[in-house]
Amino acid sequence: MKIKKQFSLILFGFFFVLNALADDTNSIALGEKIYQQYCSSCHGAEMKNPQWGFDLGKFPRDSKIRFIDSVTYGKNAMPPWEDVLSKDQLEALWSYLQSVPASL
Structure with missing residues (x-):
């Protein structure tokens, strides 16, 4: 009986981690879509060499509140x-920013 409980806990943990990874992947994909739609024209297609805006490749990855406030x-x-982006969309944008390697 004890082995069944341990196996059940391990299995539950495994699916919990997989679900969390899927949520992260979905959030990043949504963030990229939002970025391309609203942000890329000023901040660059891949957060590199922006034509008009701040170089987000250099944005500090530990400054989430600053990012959310600025956007x-x-x-x-x-x-x-x-008035355009919801809180969930802002979170997705932050996830996408976090997924792109910072430039030096």
Whole structure:
């Protein structure tokens, strides 16, 4: 009986991890789609060599609140996106930013 419980716990943990990975992958894919639609024209197609905006490849990966505030309320020449993007979309954008290697 004890082995069955251990196996059940291991199996549950395995599926929990797989589900979390799938959620992360979905969030990154959604973030990339949102980025391409709303952000790439100013920040570059791959967050590199932006024509107009800040180089997001250099954005600090530990500054989530700064990112969310900047996108929500705007900063310098960037307009606010609070009426366009939902909280879930902002989270997805952050996930996508985190998935792209930072540039030096």
